[in-house]
Amino acid sequence: NAGVTQTPKFQVLKTGQSMTLQCAQDMNHNSMYWYRQDPGMGLRLIYYSASEGTTDKGEVPNGYNVSRLNKREFSLRLESAAPSQTSVYFCAGAGLAGTHDWDEQFFGPGTRLTVL
Amino acid sequence: RKEVEQDPGPFNVPEGATVAFNCTYSNSASQSFFWYRQDCRKEPKLLMSVYSSGNEDGRFTAQLNRASQYISLLIRDSKLSDSATYLCVVNFGAAGNKLTFGGGTRVLVKP
Numbered sequence: 346n347a348g349v350t351q352t353p354k355f356q357v358l359k360t361g362q363s364m365t366l367q368c369a370q371d372m373n374h375n376s377m378y379w380y381r382q383d384p385g386m387g388l389r390l391i392y393y394s395a396s397e398g399t400t401d402k403g404e405v406p407n408g409y410n411v412s413r414l415n416k417r418e419f420s421l422r423l424e425s426a427a428p429s430q431t432s433v434y435f436c437a438g439a440g441l442a443g444t445h446d447w448d449e450q451f452f453g454p455g456t457r458l459t460v461l
Numbered sequence: 462r463k464e465v466e467q468d469p470g471p472f473n474v475p476e477g478a479t480v481a482f483n484c485t486y487s488n489s490a491s492q493s494f495f496w497y498r499q500d501c502r503k504e505p506k507l508l509m510s511v512y513s514s515g516n517e518d519g520r521f522t523a524q525l526n527r528a529s530q531y532i533s534l535l536i537r538d539s540k541l542s543d544s545a546t547y548l549c550v551v552n553f554g555a556a557g558n559k560l561t562f563g564g565g566t567r568v569l570v571k572p
Contacts, residue, residue, distance in 0.1 A: 376558055385469075387548070387564040388505070395557040403559070435504055439558060448493060448558040452504035 346371050351436050351453035358426040358460045366421040366434055366456050374438030377419035378403075378450065379411060381432040388435065394419055426460045433457050464488065465563035467549050474539045474570045481535040482566045484549030489530060496523055496534050497548040499565065505548055508534075539570045 349370045358364060368377065379391040390403030394413040408430060410422045423430060437450040464487045474480045486494075494511035509516065511523040511532050522535040536543055549563035 378559075380562075385564065388562040390559060393557050393559060401557060448552050448560065449495065449507055449510070450560055452506070454504050 348372060349436055349438050349451050349453035351434075351456050353456060354454065355457050356459070358423075358458065360427060360460060362426050363422065363424050364426065365423075366436075366458075368419045368421070368436030368453055369417050370436075370438040370451075370453075371417065372438055372451060373416070374451070375416075375440035376438065377413065378437045378439070379409070379419070379421045380435045380437065381405065381430075382435060382455075383432050391421065391434075426458075428460045431458060431460045463563075464553070464561050465549055465551050467563040467566045469564055470567040470569075472566065472568045474536075474543075474568060476539060476541060476570055476572050478539050479535065479537050480539060480568060481533060482547070482568075483531050483533045484563050484566075485531045486549075486551045486561075487530070488551075488553045489527070490554060491530075491551050492554045493552040494523075494525055494532050495550040495560070496521075496532075497550055497562075499546045499548055501545075505562075508547065536568070539568075541570050541572065544568060544570045 352367045378393045380388045389405050392411040394400045397416045412420050434456045436453040439450040467484045496508040497505040498508040499505040511525045515524045520537045524533045546565040546567045548565045
Protein backbone atom coordinates (compact mmCIF):
# COMPACT_ATOMS: atom_id res chain seq x y z
CA ASN A 346 0.00 0.00 0.00
CA ALA A 347 1.23 3.49 -0.84
CA GLY A 348 -0.67 5.01 2.11
CA VAL A 349 -1.42 8.71 1.68
CA THR A 350 0.18 10.35 -1.33
CA GLN A 351 0.34 14.02 -2.30
CA THR A 352 1.27 15.84 -5.47
CA PRO A 353 3.16 17.97 -6.16
CA LYS A 354 5.95 17.85 -3.57
CA PHE A 355 7.06 21.42 -4.29
CA GLN A 356 5.38 24.35 -6.03
CA VAL A 357 6.17 28.01 -6.58
CA LEU A 358 3.31 30.32 -7.58
CA LYS A 359 2.99 33.99 -8.31
CA THR A 360 0.39 36.02 -6.46
CA GLY A 361 -3.00 35.55 -8.08
CA GLN A 362 -2.26 32.22 -9.73
CA SER A 363 -4.42 29.19 -8.97
CA MET A 364 -3.53 25.60 -8.36
CA THR A 365 -4.89 22.33 -6.99
CA LEU A 366 -3.08 20.14 -4.50
CA GLN A 367 -3.90 16.48 -4.94
CA CYS A 368 -4.23 13.87 -2.22
CA ALA A 369 -5.04 10.20 -2.57
CA GLN A 370 -5.15 7.30 -0.12
CA ASP A 371 -5.41 3.56 -0.52
CA MET A 372 -6.05 2.77 3.15
CA ASN A 373 -9.86 2.89 2.91
CA HIS A 374 -10.05 5.88 5.23
CA ASN A 375 -13.48 7.35 5.75
CA SER A 376 -12.24 10.78 6.81
CA MET A 377 -9.70 13.00 5.11
CA TYR A 378 -8.13 16.29 6.18
CA TRP A 379 -6.06 19.18 4.84
CA TYR A 380 -3.67 21.03 7.15
CA ARG A 381 -1.15 23.77 6.78
CA GLN A 382 1.96 24.01 8.93
CA ASP A 383 3.76 27.27 9.52
CA PRO A 384 6.78 27.87 11.77
CA GLY A 385 5.68 28.40 15.36
CA MET A 386 2.01 27.78 14.51
CA GLY A 387 1.77 24.02 14.51
CA LEU A 388 -0.66 22.20 12.27
CA ARG A 389 -3.88 24.05 11.50
CA LEU A 390 -6.90 22.39 9.91
CA ILE A 391 -8.07 23.98 6.66
CA TYR A 392 -10.91 21.66 5.59
CA TYR A 393 -11.97 18.14 6.28
CA SER A 394 -14.24 15.49 4.85
CA ALA A 395 -15.82 13.19 7.42
CA SER A 396 -17.08 10.85 4.72
CA GLU A 397 -17.37 10.61 0.97
CA GLY A 398 -19.62 13.36 -0.32
CA THR A 399 -19.24 15.72 2.64
CA THR A 400 -16.81 18.54 3.33
CA ASP A 401 -16.59 21.06 6.18
CA LYS A 402 -14.51 24.06 7.14
CA GLY A 403 -11.73 23.79 9.63
CA GLU A 404 -9.88 26.50 11.52
CA VAL A 405 -8.42 28.42 8.56
CA PRO A 406 -10.58 27.85 5.43
CA ASN A 407 -10.42 31.32 3.86
CA GLY A 408 -8.81 31.32 0.43
CA TYR A 409 -9.24 27.58 -0.10
CA ASN A 410 -11.77 25.16 -1.54
CA VAL A 411 -11.87 21.39 -1.44
CA SER A 412 -13.39 18.48 -3.33
CA ARG A 413 -13.88 14.94 -2.08
CA LEU A 414 -13.91 13.38 -5.51
CA ASN A 415 -14.46 9.85 -4.22
CA LYS A 416 -13.46 7.91 -1.14
CA ARG A 417 -9.81 7.85 -2.21
CA GLU A 418 -9.22 11.43 -3.32
CA PHE A 419 -9.45 14.80 -1.56
CA SER A 420 -8.12 17.86 -3.37
CA LEU A 421 -7.36 21.37 -2.11
CA ARG A 422 -7.65 24.34 -4.44
CA LEU A 423 -6.20 27.81 -4.13
CA GLU A 424 -8.18 30.04 -6.48
CA SER A 425 -6.01 33.16 -6.18
CA ALA A 426 -2.80 32.48 -4.31
CA ALA A 427 -1.46 35.03 -1.83
CA PRO A 428 1.95 35.23 -0.12
CA SER A 429 0.21 34.45 3.20
CA GLN A 430 -0.54 30.99 1.79
CA THR A 431 3.15 30.13 1.64
CA SER A 432 3.29 27.05 3.84
CA VAL A 433 3.69 23.31 4.00
CA TYR A 434 0.43 21.52 3.27
CA PHE A 435 -0.34 18.07 4.65
CA CYS A 436 -3.16 15.77 3.75
CA ALA A 437 -4.24 13.07 6.21
CA GLY A 438 -6.68 10.21 6.38
CA ALA A 439 -8.35 8.56 9.34
CA GLY A 440 -10.96 6.03 10.22
CA LEU A 441 -10.15 2.39 9.67
CA ALA A 442 -12.86 -0.10 10.48
CA GLY A 443 -11.84 -2.62 13.10
CA THR A 444 -8.93 -0.66 14.57
CA HIS A 445 -8.73 0.54 18.16
CA ASP A 446 -7.53 4.04 17.34
CA TRP A 447 -10.22 4.89 14.84
CA ASP A 448 -9.25 8.55 14.98
CA GLU A 449 -5.53 8.04 14.36
CA GLN A 450 -4.51 10.12 11.37
CA PHE A 451 -2.05 9.04 8.70
CA PHE A 452 -0.27 11.83 6.85
CA GLY A 453 1.00 12.29 3.35
CA PRO A 454 4.55 13.59 2.74
CA GLY A 455 3.44 17.19 2.29
CA THR A 456 3.54 19.87 -0.39
CA ARG A 457 5.87 22.83 0.07
CA LEU A 458 4.21 25.85 -1.50
CA THR A 459 5.82 29.24 -1.99
CA VAL A 460 3.76 32.18 -3.24
CA LEU A 461 5.80 35.10 -4.51
CA ARG B 462 -5.04 30.51 25.39
CA LYS B 463 -4.25 27.72 22.94
CA GLU B 464 -6.28 24.52 23.28
CA VAL B 465 -3.16 22.35 23.33
CA GLU B 466 0.03 23.89 24.68
CA GLN B 467 3.57 22.59 24.63
CA ASP B 468 6.98 23.91 25.62
CA PRO B 469 8.65 24.44 22.24
CA GLY B 470 12.11 23.59 23.61
CA PRO B 471 14.59 22.68 22.40
CA PHE B 472 15.41 20.13 25.02
CA ASN B 473 19.10 19.36 24.63
CA VAL B 474 19.63 15.82 25.89
CA PRO B 475 22.88 13.88 26.25
CA GLU B 476 22.79 10.51 24.58
CA GLY B 477 21.67 7.87 27.08
CA ALA B 478 19.88 10.34 29.34
CA THR B 479 16.18 10.55 30.18
CA VAL B 480 14.01 13.43 29.05
CA ALA B 481 10.41 14.19 29.89
CA PHE B 482 8.03 16.90 28.83
CA ASN B 483 4.38 17.74 29.23
CA CYS B 484 1.49 19.05 27.23
CA THR B 485 -1.56 20.79 28.67
CA TYR B 486 -5.01 20.83 27.10
CA SER B 487 -7.94 23.09 27.72
CA ASN B 488 -11.04 20.91 27.43
CA SER B 489 -11.86 18.46 30.20
CA ALA B 490 -14.20 16.55 27.87
CA SER B 491 -11.33 15.48 25.63
CA GLN B 492 -11.75 11.99 24.28
CA SER B 493 -8.41 10.69 23.14
CA PHE B 494 -4.78 11.67 23.19
CA PHE B 495 -1.75 10.95 21.08
CA TRP B 496 1.91 11.73 20.74
CA TYR B 497 3.11 12.17 17.16
CA ARG B 498 6.71 12.46 16.08
CA GLN B 499 7.78 14.78 13.27
CA ASP B 500 11.25 14.72 11.77
CA CYS B 501 12.62 17.80 10.07
CA ARG B 502 10.79 18.49 6.80
CA LYS B 503 8.77 15.27 7.10
CA GLU B 504 5.17 14.40 7.87
CA PRO B 505 3.95 13.70 11.42
CA LYS B 506 3.77 10.03 12.35
CA LEU B 507 2.00 8.45 15.29
CA LEU B 508 4.40 7.60 18.11
CA MET B 509 1.85 6.31 20.57
CA SER B 510 -1.66 6.71 21.83
CA VAL B 511 -2.09 7.77 25.46
CA TYR B 512 -4.46 5.71 27.57
CA SER B 513 -5.97 6.59 30.92
CA SER B 514 -3.85 4.02 32.71
CA GLY B 515 -0.67 5.22 31.06
CA ASN B 516 1.24 3.14 28.59
CA GLU B 517 4.74 2.19 27.65
CA ASP B 518 6.31 1.29 24.34
CA GLY B 519 9.93 0.34 24.70
CA ARG B 520 11.85 3.39 25.88
CA PHE B 521 8.80 5.65 25.63
CA THR B 522 6.25 6.13 28.39
CA ALA B 523 3.12 8.25 28.11
CA GLN B 524 0.96 9.35 31.01
CA LEU B 525 -2.42 11.04 31.16
CA ASN B 526 -3.58 13.18 34.07
CA ARG B 527 -7.20 14.10 33.45
CA ALA B 528 -7.61 15.97 36.74
CA SER B 529 -4.82 18.40 35.88
CA GLN B 530 -5.44 18.19 32.13
CA TYR B 531 -2.01 17.26 30.94
CA ILE B 532 -0.23 14.42 29.23
CA SER B 533 3.44 13.62 29.42
CA LEU B 534 6.03 11.79 27.40
CA LEU B 535 9.18 10.31 28.87
CA ILE B 536 12.05 8.99 26.78
CA ARG B 537 14.59 6.77 28.50
CA ASP B 538 18.10 5.96 27.28
CA SER B 539 17.85 8.62 24.57
CA LYS B 540 19.29 7.79 21.17
CA LEU B 541 20.57 10.20 18.55
CA SER B 542 17.69 9.03 16.37
CA ASP B 543 15.19 10.34 18.95
CA SER B 544 16.01 13.89 17.83
CA ALA B 545 12.73 15.19 16.46
CA THR B 546 9.74 17.37 17.26
CA TYR B 547 7.11 15.67 19.39
CA LEU B 548 3.54 16.80 18.79
CA CYS B 549 0.87 16.51 21.44
CA VAL B 550 -2.49 15.76 19.84
CA VAL B 551 -5.97 15.75 21.36
CA ASN B 552 -9.37 14.69 20.08
CA PHE B 553 -11.82 17.08 21.74
CA GLY B 554 -14.79 15.15 20.40
CA ALA B 555 -15.63 17.65 17.69
CA ALA B 556 -17.52 16.64 14.58
CA GLY B 557 -15.50 14.81 11.97
CA ASN B 558 -13.12 13.30 14.53
CA LYS B 559 -10.95 16.35 14.26
CA LEU B 560 -7.64 16.36 16.06
CA THR B 561 -6.06 19.44 17.62
CA PHE B 562 -2.29 19.66 17.47
CA GLY B 563 0.07 21.37 19.85
CA GLY B 564 2.95 23.39 18.47
CA GLY B 565 5.45 20.66 19.25
CA THR B 566 8.41 20.14 21.58
CA ARG B 567 11.78 19.91 19.90
CA VAL B 568 14.23 17.38 21.30
CA LEU B 569 17.90 17.32 20.33
CA VAL B 570 19.92 14.32 21.48
CA LYS B 571 23.65 14.95 21.39
CA PRO B 572 26.61 12.57 21.69
